[in-house]
Amino acid sequence: MTISSEQISGLVLAGGRGSRMGGVDKGLQNFRGLPLALQAMLRLGPQVGNVMINANRNLGAYESFGAPVWPDALPDFAGPLAGFLTGFEHCETPYLVTVPCDTPLFPPTLVAQLAQALETADAEIAMACTGGQVQPVFCLMKSSLMESLVRYTQGGGRKIDHWTAQHRCIEVPFDDESAFFNANTLEELRQLEASHD
Numbered sequence: 001m002t003i004s005s006e007q008i009s010g011l012v013l014a015g016g017r018g019s020r021m022g023g024v025d026k027g028l029q030n031f032r033g034l035p036l037a038l039q040a041m042l043r044l045g046p047q048v049g050n051v052m053i054n055a056n057r058n059l060g061a062y063e064s065f066g067a068p069v070w071p072d073a074l075p076d077f078a079g080p081l082a083g084f085l086t087g088f089e090h091c092e093t094p095y096l097v098t099v100p101c102d103t104p105l106f107p108p109t110l111v112a113q114l115a116q117a118l119e120t121a122d123a124e125i126a127m128a129c130t131g132g133q134v135q136p137v138f139c140l141m142k143s144s145l146m147e148s149l150v151r152y153t154q155g156g157g158r159k160i161d162h163w164t165a166q167h168r169c170i171e172v173p174f175d176d177e178s179a180f181f182n183a184n185t186l187e188e189l190r191q192l193e194a195s196h197d
Contacts, residue, residue: 002115002116002119003094003095003115003116003118003119004049005047005048005049005111005112006049006093007049007093007094007095008047008048008049008093008094008095008096008097008111008115008140009048009049009050009051009052009087009090009091009092009093009095009096009097009143010044010045010047010048010049010050010051010052010096010097010098010099010111011051011052011053011054011083011084011086011087011091011096011097011098011099012027012037012040012041012044012051012052012053012054012067012098012099012100012101013054013080013083013098013099013100013101013137014026014027014036014037014040014053014054014055014062014101015054015055015056015071015072015082015083015086016079020184020185021184021185021186021189022186024186025055025057025058025061026101026102026183027040027053027055027062027101027102028058028061028062029183029186029189031104031183031189031192031193032104032193035061035065036101036102036104036183036189037053037055037062037065037101038065039104040099040100040101040103040104040106041053041065041067043099043104043105043106043108044097044099044110044111046108047097047108047109047110047111047112048097048111049093050067050093051067052067052068052069052070052087052090053065053067053068053069053070054069054070054071054072054083054086054087055069055070055071056071056072059071068090070086070087070089070090071086072085072086073085073086073089074153079158079160080098080100080136080137080160081149081152081153081157081158081159081160081163082153083098084096084098084139084141084149084160085146085149085150085153088141088143088145088146088149089146091143091146093143094142094143094144095115095118095140095141095142095143096140096141096143097110097111097114097139097140097141098137098138098139098141099137099138100137100138100182102182102183102184102189103138103179103180103181103182103183104183104192105178105179105181105192106128106138106179106180107174107176107179110128110138110174111140113172113174114126114127114128114138114139114140114172115140117170117172118140118170121168121170122168123167123168123169123170124141124142124144124145124167124168124169125139125140125141125142125145125164125167125168125169125170126139126140126141126169126170126171126172127139127140127164127169127170127171127172128171128172128174128180129171129172129173129174130173130174130175130176130177130179130180131177134161134171135180136160136161136164137160138180139160139164145167148163148166148167149163152166178195
């Protein structure tokens with residue numbers, strides 16, 4: 001039995017402080033004429049049953065993209081795990097997949113490859129990796145892990161790798177490293193636009 005896209009909810013993580021971009025709202029920075037988070041949402045949408053956005057500022061701007069927008073379940077910009085937790089709280093499917101808003105060119109086969117690996121390995125979590133480097137925010141998880149994540153974050157835990165290490169986790173290699181290039185600064189964002197014209 002294969003995991004179908006309908007069984008997977010997609011979450012675009014746009015809840016960060018954008019500190020390396022000078023505090024701007026990263027997901028709303030333009031890339032090829034559209035906000036980064038919208039680019040990510042449009043790329044993720046065809047790969048999943050439904051899409052949500054995790055954002056903590058400018059909620060009206062994100063809501064205009066046409067997907068549900070949920071702020072962090074944890075206070076103080078607690079990082080990607082806060083976004084994961086928010087996604088779990090609003091996920092009505094057996095699986096949740098996350099992508100960051102600052103990597104607009106991730107593979108159109110991302111979710112299918114993660115799902116296949118998760119199933120083949122009978123794992124609970126599948127993460128993308130490129131060039132030997134794990135990309136933990138490109139993550140497909142069983143929704144049943146929510147209780148575990150609640151316990152971990154309530155105990156003060158904030159590190160993705162510490163939490164995922166508690167579960168059956170598989171790393172899924174992707175050949176195209178450039179597809180996972182993330183724009184942390186406005187300069188990197190311009191570079192990304194220029195290099196993929």
